[in-house]
Amino acid sequence: VIDPRDYGPDNLPFGIVSDASEGRPRPAVAFGDRVIDLDALVGRKLLDAESLRGAAVLNDFLAAGLDAWRAVRARLQHLVGRAASAEERSGVAACMLARDAVTAHLPVAVGDYVDFYSSIEHATNLGRILRPNAEPLLPNYRHVPIGYHGRSGTVVASGTPIRRPSGQRLPAGASAPEFAPSAMLDVELELGWFAGPGNVLGEPISADDVRSHVFGYVLLNDWSARDIQAWEYQPLGPFLGKSFATSISPWIVTLDALEPFRVAEPARNPQPLPYLTAAESWAYDVELEMLLQTARMRERAQPPLTVSRTNFRAMYWTVAQQLAHVTSNGARIRPGDLFGTGTISGSSQGTQGSFIELTSRGANALSLPDGETRGFLEDGDTVILRGRAVRGDARIGLGHVAGTIVA
Amino acid sequence: VIDPRDYGPDNLPFGIVSDASEGRPRPAVAFGDRVIDLDALVGRKLLDAESLRGAAVLNDFLAAGLDAWRAVRARLQHLVGRAASAEERSGVAACMLARDAVTAHLPVAVGDYVDFYSSIEHATNLGRILRPNAEPLLPNYRHVPIGYHGRSGTVVASGTPIRRPSGQRLPAGASAPEFAPSAMLDVELELGWFAGPGNVLGEPISADDVRSHVFGYVLLNDWSARDIQAWEYQPLGPFLGKSFATSISPWIVTLDALEPFRVAEPARNPQPLPYLTAAESWAYDVELEMLLQTARMRERAQPPLTVSRTNFRAMYWTVAQQLAHVTSNGARIRPGDLFGTGTISGSSQGTQGSFIELTSRGANALSLPDGETRGFLEDGDTVILRGRAVRGDARIGLGHVAGTIVA
Numbered sequence: 001v002i003d004p005r006d007y008g009p010d011n012l013p014f015g016i017v018s019d020a021s022e023g024r025p026r027p028a029v030a031f032g033d034r035v036i037d038l039d040a041l042v043g044r045k046l047l048d049a050e051s052l053r054g055a056a057v058l059n060d061f062l063a064a065g066l067d068a069w070r071a072v073r074a075r076l077q078h079l080v081g082r083a084a085s086a087e088e089r090s091g092v093a094a095c096m097l098a099r100d101a102v103t104a105h106l107p108v109a110v111g112d113y114v115d116f117y118s119s120i121e122h123a124t125n126l127g128r129i130l131r132p133n134a135e136p137l138l139p140n141y142r143h144v145p146i147g148y149h150g151r152s153g154t155v156v157a158s159g160t161p162i163r164r165p166s167g168q169r170l171p172a173g174a175s176a177p178e179f180a181p182s183a184m185l186d187v188e189l190e191l192g193w194f195a196g197p198g199n200v201l202g203e204p205i206s207a208d209d210v211r212s213h214v215f216g217y218v219l220l221n222d223w224s225a226r227d228i229q230a231w232e233y234q235p236l237g238p239f240l241g242k243s244f245a246t247s248i249s250p251w252i253v254t255l256d257a258l259e260p261f262r263v264a265e266p267a268r269n270p271q272p273l274p275y276l277t278a279a280e281s282w283a284y285d286v287e288l289e290m291l292l293q294t295a296r297m298r299e300r301a302q303p304p305l306t307v308s309r310t311n312f313r314a315m316y317w318t319v320a321q322q323l324a325h326v327t328s329n330g331a332r333i334r335p336g337d338l339f340g341t342g343t344i345s346g347s348s349q350g351t352q353g354s355f356i357e358l359t360s361r362g363a364n365a366l367s368l369p370d371g372e373t374r375g376f377l378e379d380g381d382t383v384i385l386r387g388r389a390v391r392g393d394a395r396i397g398l399g400h401v402a403g404t405i406v407a
Numbered sequence: 408v409i410d411p412r413d414y415g416p417d418n419l420p421f422g423i424v425s426d427a428s429e430g431r432p433r434p435a436v437a438f439g440d441r442v443i444d445l446d447a448l449v450g451r452k453l454l455d456a457e458s459l460r461g462a463a464v465l466n467d468f469l470a471a472g473l474d475a476w477r478a479v480r481a482r483l484q485h486l487v488g489r490a491a492s493a494e495e496r497s498g499v500a501a502c503m504l505a506r507d508a509v510t511a512h513l514p515v516a517v518g519d520y521v522d523f524y525s526s527i528e529h530a531t532n533l534g535r536i537l538r539p540n541a542e543p544l545l546p547n548y549r550h551v552p553i554g555y556h557g558r559s560g561t562v563v564a565s566g567t568p569i570r571r572p573s574g575q576r577l578p579a580g581a582s583a584p585e586f587a588p589s590a591m592l593d594v595e596l597e598l599g600w601f602a603g604p605g606n607v608l609g610e611p612i613s614a615d616d617v618r619s620h621v622f623g624y625v626l627l628n629d630w631s632a633r634d635i636q637a638w639e640y641q642p643l644g645p646f647l648g649k650s651f652a653t654s655i656s657p658w659i660v661t662l663d664a665l666e667p668f669r670v671a672e673p674a675r676n677p678q679p680l681p682y683l684t685a686a687e688s689w690a691y692d693v694e695l696e697m698l699l700q701t702a703r704m705r706e707r708a709q710p711p712l713t714v715s716r717t718n719f720r721a722m723y724w725t726v727a728q729q730l731a732h733v734t735s736n737g738a739r740i741r742p743g744d745l746f747g748t749g750t751i752s753g754s755s756q757g758t759q760g761s762f763i764e765l766t767s768r769g770a771n772a773l774s775l776p777d778g779e780t781r782g783f784l785e786d787g788d789t790v791i792l793r794g795r796a797v798r799g800d801a802r803i804g805l806g807h808v809a810g811t812i813v814a
Contacts, residue, residue, distance in 0.1 A: 111559070111560055112558050112559055112560045117643060138641050138642060139582075140577075140584075140638055140639060140641065143575060143583065143584050144575055144584070144638065144639050146639065146642075146643055146646075147643065147646055148555065148556070148643040148644050148645075148646055149555070149556035149557055149558055149646070149650070150556055151519050151556055151738055152518070152519055152559075153518055153519045153738070153739045153740065153741050153744065154608060154738050154739055156608070163608075163609040163737050165736035165737050166611075166735060166736060166737075167735060167736050168550060168551055168680065170547075175546075176550065176677065177547075177550050177551070177680070178680075179680045179681070179682055179735070201561060201563070201570075201652075202570040202651075204573075225736070228736065231547055231551065232547060232551050232553065233642070233643075233644070234545050234547065235545060235553075235640070235644070236524060236553055236554065236555040236640075236644040236645060237555050237640070237642070237643040237644020237645070238555075238643060238644070239553075239554055239555055239556070240732070240733070240735065240736040240738065241736075243556070243733075243736060243738045244609075244736040244737045244738055245608075245737075270583065273575065273584070273585075273586045274586070275586055325647070326647070326650075328573060328574060328586070328647065329572035329573060329574050329632070329635065329647040329648075329650060329651040330570050330572050330573075330651045330652075331558055331560070331561050331647065331650045331651055332560045332561055333560065334560050337560065
């Protein structure tokens with residue numbers, strides 16, 4: 001359940017919904033415990049936004065660019081604010097639906113999906129676990145915003161059941177692999193950002209052009225099968241250990257909504273190369289939380305248990321650096337391309353964004369109610385990622401992304 | 408220039424073209440030195456194929472499935488054959504354009520792009536060059552069809568100029584990288600295959616279901632910046648060293664067209680796991696050639712020089728195994744997803760599918776006319792990949808894919 005205050009008039013995150021009375025998916029913003037149907041609002045001529053009219057995904061709106069995004073946001077803030085006329089108020093009221101009466105869909109047709117690796121604590125934690133006798137960070141980490149391409153066709157909406165993948169894994173001590181359901185199914189707590197209008201092939205984007213090229217953020221869970229990944233990933237990187245599912249939260253929170261929560265970036269040594277240097281700071285103070293509810297907890301009506309708390313503010317590489325890096329070779333990005341930040345972890349126990357870190361690759365299983373333990377995920381487990389930015393009375397919710405493992 | 412005999416009535420490869428008199432891209436098949444406008448053919452009611460009507464890409468046709476593909480192929484073979492009526496002949500003639508008068512476009516809106524690594528000779532050649540003191544093949548190679556996701560948004564049509572990418576590279580002996588234009592720009596000679604209707608998320612595809620799920624083949628050049636790739640690729644694989652451009656040939660040659668050229672697969676030891684075992688053989692006897700023309704050669708009207716000749720028949724992993732592997736974890740493939748085979752190489756000099764192999768990473772530069780040499784590609788170089796299957800009178804051309812490096 002998401003607190004209505006997370007979706008106040010300063011947030012107005014964008015998504016795609018349908019409801020029982022009208023099955024057609026259409027654009028909406030979340031507002032308190034309701035949503036505002038933007039297609040209906042355009043139809044009533046209360047909002048002038050051709051890119052939202054009759055749209056089943058937000059790609060055209062993302063392509064429309066910063067001025068269009070800001071015009072829509074300003075108009076919506078007027079319509080839900082005190083300056084709205086009585087006629088505007090009643091018109092908007094007619095376009096509102098209860099948030100718990102709508103189904104939220106994947107908001108965007110994802111073009112390319114890139115996943116970065118931008119938390120230095122995550123990279124360090126993993127290095128310590130996977131290469132215990134070596135330097136945990138590889139020599140390129142502090143120079144290159146490491147990333148790889150994932151599978152956009154398996155990006156799914158929050159709530160989609162996650163089928164446990166099968167694949168090749170090398171049993172301990174064996175010389176030949178077996179094909180079996182993954183025994184090391186894991187999550188990755190991340191944020192994701194959606195690209196706006198994009199660039200022309202061959203023309204890099206500056207790290208200073210974030211506002212024009214980044215529409216907004218979602219929560220992202222990059223489900224990972226660690227045993228499949230460990231056997232397959234040399235020399236070309238993760239493939240089937242990741243490509244079975246990536247879940248995202250339904251409501252895209254805009255850059256403008258998160259603007260008040262920008263904070264100073266962490267110190268970096270050495271200084272990044274000039275193309276990775278932005279004039280402004282692009283770190284954000286966003287609180288993040290991972291919760292687990294097992295099938296037994298659900299049967300006994302026990303609420304999800306928080307297994308990790310962390311914050312987005314300490315990421316080594318920011319959205320500005322990710323944007324500049326991914327286009328630095330001239331690569332084209334397109335409206336709706338999705339970029340994951342990489343797993344967001346701290347360095348102390350209980351602040352890590354994955355089970356492989358939380359449990360030291362299963363060696364230190366988490367203790368749950370009623371004597372249950374977890375090294376990795378079991379069938380029936382539900383994982384929920386939540387995010388929220390709070391400062392004084394200001395509050396912007398990223399909502400949540402949830403998924404339940406099925407056999 | 409492509410020999411008209413490469414596109415005989417047994418081939419009829421599918422593409423998307425436009426011409427001066429009608430700028431609108433539309434589906435066509437290549438036929439000799441002409442193309443047949445399929446949208447016009449449907450308009451004249453000489454072909455019943457809703458998925459081709461008014462289409463600017465072939466995705467809907469790829470989604471239509473094997474029965475639809477075969478019905479269209481059979482109908483086209485009738486229309487260009489001896490059994491066609493006089494009325495059919497004149498109708499088809501009215502839908503024909505000279506092949507050299509049309510512009511061929513990217514035939515498909517590419518969803519996900521995967522690049523495999525399925526030539527054991529290529530993997531061995533690279534292992535010897537990059538890890539000279541170790542076993543050239545990694546332990547997983549003979550078990551796993553290694554692959555990774557590439558950037559679908561930078562897949563471009565043959566003829567698109569290839570801008571030399573800039574990126575981070577580590578100079579020899581240095582401890583910190585520099586950002587500069589790639590000095591090790593390379594090609595990868597590959598075939599690519601396009602997925603048909605696809606599957607439901609969570610439901611793997613059998614290695615025996617190739618005909619229902621693979622529409623056809625193109626030539627593919629996975630342009631690679633070896634210096635960028637070498638610095639960035641640990642631990643998550645190739646990223647910006649590959650994502651600036653991938654070129655494909657314009658005409659998709661169907662599985663049925665290449666059916667007579669299937670040959671026995673190479674012996675494998677150990678036997679692949681059961682999910683990677685198909686009842687039929689899916690190796691193909693396709694001759695491949697890489698040609699280079701430098702700017703100086705072009706100025707002096709010297710024809711492109713063949714720098715490599717190889718064959719597709721010896722690939723360690725086939726399309727059947729690639730199809731089964733990529734979906735074995737339940738991943739969804741969609742109409743128009745593109746799968747590269749990986750660089751196709753032999754083991755002897757002059758049979759390798761990349762410059763890093765042909766020149767031992769630049770150490771043994773190729774000698775060209777007029778004293779020019781090449782370790783890697785220079786600005787103004789044009790690379791052309793050609794492919795053709797020939798047996799007796801039977802002949803199926805894959806055409807070519809070309810690209811010229813610009814600064």
